[in-house]
Amino acid sequence: MYNYSEFDAAFVAERNRQFRAQVERRIDGSLTEDEFKPLRLMNGLYLQLHAYMLRVAIPYGTLDSAKMRQLALLAEKWDKGYGHFTTRQNIQYNWPELRDVPDMLDALAEVGMHAIQTSGNTIRNVTADHFAGAAADEIADPRPVAELLRQWSTDHPEFQFLPRKFKIAVTGAPADRAVTMAHDIGLQIVERDGEIGYKVIVGGGLGRTPMIGKVIAEFVSQEDLLPYVEAVVSVWNLLGRRDNKYKSRIKITVHEHGIDDIRARVEERFKVIRPTFSGIDVQLFEEIKAAFAPPAFRDESTAIYETAYKTDPIFRSWADVNLAQHRAPGYAIVQISLKAHGETPGDATAEQMRVMADLAERYGHDELRISHEQNVILPHVHKSDLPAIHAELKKHGLATANIGLISDIIACPGMDYCALATARSIPIAQEIATRFDELKLEHEIGELKIKISGCINACGHHHVGHIGILGLDRAGVENYQITLGGDHTETAAIGDRTGPGFSADEIIPAIERIVEAYLEVRTSAEEPFIKTYRRVGMAPFKAALYEQAEAYAAE
Amino acid sequence: MPREFTPKVVTANALIEGDVVYQTADDRWTRDLSEAELIKDEGLANLRLAQAEGQPELVVGAYLADAAPSEDGPQPTHFREEFRRTGPSNYFHGKQAELTDV
Ligand code: HEM
Numbered sequence: 001m002y003n004y005s006e007f008d009a010a011f012v013a014e015r016n017r018q019f020r021a022q023v024e025r026r027i028d029g030s031l032t033e034d035e036f037k038p039l040r041l042m043n044g045l046y047l048q049l050h051a052y053m054l055r056v057a058i059p060y061g062t063l064d065s066a067k068m069r070q071l072a073l074l075a076e077k078w079d080k081g082y083g084h085f086t087t088r089q090n091i092q093y094n095w096p097e098l099r100d101v102p103d104m105l106d107a108l109a110e111v112g113m114h115a116i117q118t119s120g121n122t123i124r125n126v127t128a129d130h131f132a133g134a135a136a137d138e139i140a141d142p143r144p145v146a147e148l149l150r151q152w153s154t155d156h157p158e159f160q161f162l163p164r165k166f167k168i169a170v171t172g173a174p175a176d177r178a179v180t181m182a183h184d185i186g187l188q189i190v191e192r193d194g195e196i197g198y199k200v201i202v203g204g205g206l207g208r209t210p211m212i213g214k215v216i217a218e219f220v221s222q223e224d225l226l227p228y229v230e231a232v233v234s235v236w237n238l239l240g241r242r243d244n245k246y247k248s249r250i251k252i253t254v255h256e257h258g259i260d261d262i263r264a265r266v267e268e269r270f271k272v273i274r275p276t277f278s279g280i281d282v283q284l285f286e287e288i289k290a291a292f293a294p295p296a297f298r299d300e301s302t303a304i305y306e307t308a309y310k311t312d313p314i315f316r317s318w319a320d321v322n323l324a325q326h327r328a329p330g331y332a333i334v335q336i337s338l339k340a341h342g343e344t345p346g347d348a349t350a351e352q353m354r355v356m357a358d359l360a361e362r363y364g365h366d367e368l369r370i371s372h373e374q375n376v377i378l379p380h381v382h383k384s385d386l387p388a389i390h391a392e393l394k395k396h397g398l399a400t401a402n403i404g405l406i407s408d409i410i411a412c413p414g415m416d417y418c419a420l421a422t423a424r425s426i427p428i429a430q431e432i433a434t435r436f437d438e439l440k441l442e443h444e445i446g447e448l449k450i451k452i453s454g455c456i457n458a459c460g461h462h463h464v465g466h467i468g469i470l471g472l473d474r475a476g477v478e479n480y481q482i483t484l485g486g487d488h489t490e491t492a493a494i495g496d497r498t499g500p501g502f503s504a505d506e507i508i509p510a511i512e513r514i515v516e517a518y519l520e521v522r523t524s525a526e527e528p529f530i531k532t533y534r535r536v537g538m539a540p541f542k543a544a545l546y547e548q549a550e551a552y553a554a555e
Numbered sequence: 556m557p558r559e560f561t562p563k564v565v566t567a568n569a570l571i572e573g574d575v576v577y578q579t580a581d582d583r584w585t586r587d588l589s590e591a592e593l594i595k596d597e598g599l600a601n602l603r604l605a606q607a608e609g610q611p612e613l614v615v616g617a618y619l620a621d622a623a624p625s626e627d628g629p630q631p632t633h634f635r636e637e638f639r640r641t642g643p644s645n646y647f648h649g650k651q652a653e654l655t656d657v
């Protein structure tokens with residue numbers, strides 16, 4: 001794990017001190033809201049529907065037990081006992097009071113955390129594969145480069161007032177678990193003739209105009225990476241449209257100019273910038289890499305695991321669904337579901353955070369990850385420890401065996417919390433999960449990703465859900481539009497709209513009809529929903545959604 | 556003929572807690588919509604909004620929200636205002652919890 005330098009600590013402390021003074025001046029009336037708003041947003045503080053919301057960055061989703069315990073402390077002391085993990089490897093607190101936020105930021109700083117650049121037109125928290133450093137299919141750990149990018153972008157003088165927010169994601173494996181194709185810049189670590197480098201994707205993004213990114217460079221070497229990325233951001237900083245918020249993201253710039261034009265401009269700019277990089281970044285990268293050295297893995301028997309797997313069916317079904325393959329023999333990656341049926345996706349209580357911190361410390365080399373799918377990962381666990389971990393998780397409502405299944409839903413806060421929302425998302429997610437749990441169909445259905453957003457901003461990634469749900473306001477009533485066939489992985493795709501939306505009462509039965517249609521048309525249980533959709537297309541689902549509905553109405 | 560004016564309440568968030576608040580006829584801020592002043596005249600509504608905006612030490616983001624009269628005071632006419640009045644649907648938190656304490 002990377003530890004921040006004294007310089008970082010001093011920088012954060014100074015920022016917090018400034019912000020404390022700004023909050024005081026807002027409260028005593030010497031700052032107006034118009035003056036204060038940009039200052040609070042610079043520190044991750046939003047005003048939402050019912051309260052303030054503080055967004056804290058968890059860089060590339062990596063944290064240790066000390067950090068997790070501190071997140072629990074914040075939840076307990078200054079919030080209502082829980083926090084919400086988001087799709088951008090952040091945690092959001094929904095109920096802080098304005099006067100407490102400086103204390104919260106100081107508490108975060110004690111463990112090297114902060115809320116800087118979690119808002120505003122800057123380079124946001126750099127995200128990465130949540131299996132980084134552990135996955136069996138990994139070419140190289142994406143976190144050192146994510147950390148390098150974090151250091152380079154934090155407080156970068158040229159990039160504090162970009163045309164719009166800017167998001168970078170990195171994956172170190174061919175299987176893309178970081179949604180790199182839907183980011184402003186997606187970096188995929190690749191290997192060419194034994195050399196590690198980066199494939200650079202630009203212009204992906206969700207929101208109002210969803211787009212899959214385009215390859216701007218097939219291979220950029222480690223030495224060239226930072227200047228290359230800087231060239232991309234700087235070209236966009238110049239070309240990006242500041243006249244229209246909805247056309248300002250790099251995806252529109254790429255779309256309007258064409259990828260070839262952008263590539264030529266970036267290469268031009270790169271030539272100018274390259275000599276200004278002295279090589280210190282490469283040296284720094286090597287130091288960072290050393291800080292991410294893998295833990296000392298144990299070489300031990302896995303007999304305890306095998307016995308539990310054979311004898312305990314509840315453990316077995318959890319292990320089948322929630323474990324992923326680790327690179328080290330005898331090890332597994334544990335995915336802890338924050339999607340217990342009927343609960344709010346991504347929420348964890350202070351107690352649950354502490355349980356996970358304890359487990360990481362005791363069995364997981366003190367490492368935790370937050371996934372963009374709003375779950376928590378113990379990346380390095382010896383299989384012999386799994387039965388004990390499972391037993392502990394069970395006691396705290398954390399042993400739901402549903403990773404990748406229909407109830408493992410991504411849902412943004414929607415209109416229950418978010419000031420921008422046009423409809424609620426959380427209750428829809430809760431009802432779908434509860435309904436399919438009652439039907440006992442979840443495991444039979446297999447891999448199926450439902451993603452829900454409460455407005456077109458698409459924080460819930462609905463465009464790339466196998467089934468995407470978008471909450472809208474239709475003449476003063478909540479209405480839900482469905483898309484099918486979205487994919488967030490290396491075969492990324494934007495889903496297709498099925499047709500007219502459904503009311504809150506109709507949406508759960510509509511999802512059920514889609515699932516029934518899938519179960520009917522799939523070749524076997526081995527053909528997951530997304531493959532079936534690609535084979536048969538929209539027609540059978542459309543028929544199930546609308547013709548059946550009409551038939552019911554006509555009865 | 557001028558378009559008919561739909562009745563409004565002045566609403567905002569409390570500066571410190573962020574809670575949803577409403578302006579009362581006697582110039583207080585209440586957390587209970589039923590105590591809010593229901594304004595039926597457009598000119599008066601704009602005046603009351605301006606007065607609310609002149610209290611930045613108490614509230615932020617004041618605006619006029621549609622409301623309908625009822626025996627129990629103003630009622631929301633749109634679901635967004637309904638959620639603002641009650642609090643989130645996934646937990647018994649926020650105003651719904653606080654109001655039962657009263
Ligand atoms: C509650 C406060 C939030 C606000 C005010 C907010 C605001 C926005 C806005 C305005 C956009 C559109 C950006 C654009 O395309 O130009 C957006 C996109 C996005 N937000 Fe949020 N959001 C919030 C919460 C969240 C949460 C909770 C998550 C994760 C669950 C999230 C993750 C994202 C993601 C992944 C996008 C994707 C669109 C993209 O950048 O391509 N946001 N958000």
Ligand code: SF4
Pocket residue numbers: 412413414415418419420421422453454455456457458459460
């Ligand atoms: S998608 Fe819309 S409703 Fe959901 S968090 Fe983002 S801005 Fe809010």
